[in-house]
Amino acid sequence: MTHMKKALIVLLFLACPAHAQTxxxxxxxxxxLTYHVSHPLHQTEGVSHAARGKGVCHxxxxxxxxxxxxxxxxxGDSNRDLHMLQVTRGAQFPLVSVRTRLPEGVSASDTxxxxxxxxFAGQTAHYEHVLFKRLTQGNEIRISGxxxxxxSDFKIDPPSLLSLPVKNEVPVRVExxxxxxx
Amino acid sequence: xxxxxxxxxALIIEGDxxxxxxxxxxxxxxxxxxxxxMVADHASAQEAGVTLSGTVTTSSGAxxxxxxxxxxxxxxxxxEAQTDASGRYSVQDLPAGDYELSVSVEGFPIxxxxxxxxxxxxxxxxxxxxxxxxxGDLGFSSAQIQGSPQNQxxxxxxxxxxxxxxxxxxxxxxxxxxxxxxxxxxxxxxxxSTDRYLHLALGAATGDLYFTSAYFAIRAPKIPxxxxxxxxxxxxxxxxxxxxxxxxxxxxxxxxFSERSKGERVHxxxxxxxxxxxxxASAYAAAILSVSVKF
Numbered sequence: 001m002t003h004m005k006k007a008l009i010v011l012l013f014l015a016c017p018a019h020a021q022t023x024x025x026x027x028x029x030x031x032x033l034t035y036h037v038s039h040p041l042h043q044t045e046g047v048s049h050a051a052r053g054k055g056v057c058h059x060x061x062x063x064x065x066x067x068x069x070x071x072x073x074x075x076g077d078s079n080r081d082l083h084m085l086q087v088t089r090g091a092q093f094p095l096v097s098v099r100t101r102l103p104e105g106v107s108a109s110d111t112x113x114x115x116x117x118x119x120f121a122g123q124t125a126h127y128e129h130v131l132f133k134r135l136t137q138g139n140e141i142r143i144s145g146x147x148x149x150x151x152s153d154f155k156i157d158p159p160s161l162l163s164l165p166v167k168n169e170v171p172v173r174v175e176x177x178x179x180x181x182x
Numbered sequence: 183x184x185x186x187x188x189x190x191x192a193l194i195i196e197g198d199x200x201x202x203x204x205x206x207x208x209x210x211x212x213x214x215x216x217x218x219x220m221v222a223d224h225a226s227a228q229e230a231g232v233t234l235s236g237t238v239t240t241s242s243g244a245x246x247x248x249x250x251x252x253x254x255x256x257x258x259x260x261x262e263a264q265t266d267a268s269g270r271y272s273v274q275d276l277p278a279g280d281y282e283l284s285v286s287v288e289g290f291p292i293x294x295x296x297x298x299x300x301x302x303x304x305x306x307x308x309x310x311x312x313x314x315x316x317x318g319d320l321g322f323s324s325a326q327i328q329g330s331p332q333n334q335x336x337x338x339x340x341x342x343x344x345x346x347x348x349x350x351x352x353x354x355x356x357x358x359x360x361x362x363x364x365x366x367x368x369x370x371x372x373x374x375s376t377d378r379y380l381h382l383a384l385g386a387a388t389g390d391l392y393f394t395s396a397y398f399a400i401r402a403p404k405i406p407x408x409x410x411x412x413x414x415x416x417x418x419x420x421x422x423x424x425x426x427x428x429x430x431x432x433x434x435x436x437x438x439f440s441e442r443s444k445g446e447r448v449h450x451x452x453x454x455x456x457x458x459x460x461x462x463a464s465a466y467a468a469a470i471l472s473v474s475v476k477f
Contacts, residue, residue, distance in 0.1 A: 161474065
């Protein structure tokens with residue numbers, strides 16, 4: 001009977017989610033952030049591999065922060081990149097950052113729905129239920145998805161070429177590899 | 183006799199010199215030793231000057247006895263320290279390089295962050311445990327986090343001037359096309375002076391707009407550390423063709439105009455006015471296309 005009680009206590013202890021999930025932190029390894037700009041005359045993409053990120057887990061919740069220098073985005077044309085830096089006020093607000101909070105257990109599912117707070121060009125925009133795909137590769141987790149960023153979310157005037165402005169929608173494709181450290 | 187005296191003198195001198203040379207050797211040796219000690223002391227003073235310090239806190243305050251581990255990324259050598267009662271830590275005598283700072287406190291996940299140590303510059307790195315990560319936790323320096331309104335103003339001025347350059351450049355294309363179109367009426371054998379004056383007026387309008395546009399491109403502030411890449415390179419290279427062309431074309435045009443006004447046939451170097459104008463207009467059109475269409 002005493003053994004039964006002990007076994008029950010152990011089972012109850014293990015069943016409690018707070019104890020079942022261990023604290024730790026996530027470190028962003030490789031990353032590719034790609035913005036896509038549509039203009040009536042051409043399509044442009046700017047890529048950055050300079051993002052840094054970290055997730056701190058405590059009491060079943062993980063707080064993530066990912067940030068990249070705005071000037072690290074490369075579209076292959078120096079004039080376009082400088083113009084992008086100007087319209088996004090990148091010299092005054094040099095970093096674009098994304099914050100999100102996820103339950104620790106979410107890393108077990110194939111898709112992740114996250115509410116994101118994106119800080120860019122001196123403004124913060126909130127994006128709800130952004131869907132990311134999750135793929136486990138050994139000790140690492142690969143996350144990919146698209147953040148539906150618009151220029152008006154950050155009070156950015158659409159830049160124009162030959163008096164034709166670019167589209168307001170500038171989706172940002174995210175590909176990240178995270179590794180957990182306990 | 184004279185030779186013997188000289189030899190004796192030489193021996194005396196040599197003896198004195200040997201004595202002096204020995205004294206000098208000791209003296210120089212002492213100096214070298216002293217200098218060596220000074221250099222070593224200076225070097226060790228520089229090494230010792232680099233200290234990493236900071237405070238470890240949680241939402242409830244400072245953390246005592248937190249374990250600090252600093253791992254050199256190049257050598258993998260680790261240095262350990264502990265926070266005091268007020269949560270402060272200090273790691274001294276650090277050589278310059280990239281490190282990984284780990285903070286370990288019971289009840290919290292181990293927090294790690296990158297740190298770069300620059301020779302001769304002590305660094306502070308505060309760590310907050312249990313809370314959401316900050317930009318500092320990602321290893322961004324304050325210079326990378328803080329913006330520069332001056333640099334933004336420079337970018338704004340550059341964009342503003344280049345927008346004017348773009349608009350005037352596009353407007354200049356209109357009289358340029360019209361000028362090319364009227365050139366057929368101005369250059370034939372049975373041309374009227376009206377045709378020639380119309381061509382001249384359009385050419386002059388093109389030149390005015392062109393050089394005003396060029397002024398804004400040339401005077402737009404340069405952004406330090408920027409290398410010209412991509413299609414803008416083609417745009418700039420083409421300027422070396424249409425720029426001289428825009429100087430030559432009116433000079434040759436003036437000569438041709440003068441010859442035609444005298445009733446002469448356009449001859450000599452003035453006959454290059456047409457071909458030079460065509461090359462200039464073509465390079466100009468290509469320059470516009472080079473920044474408009476992606477290829």
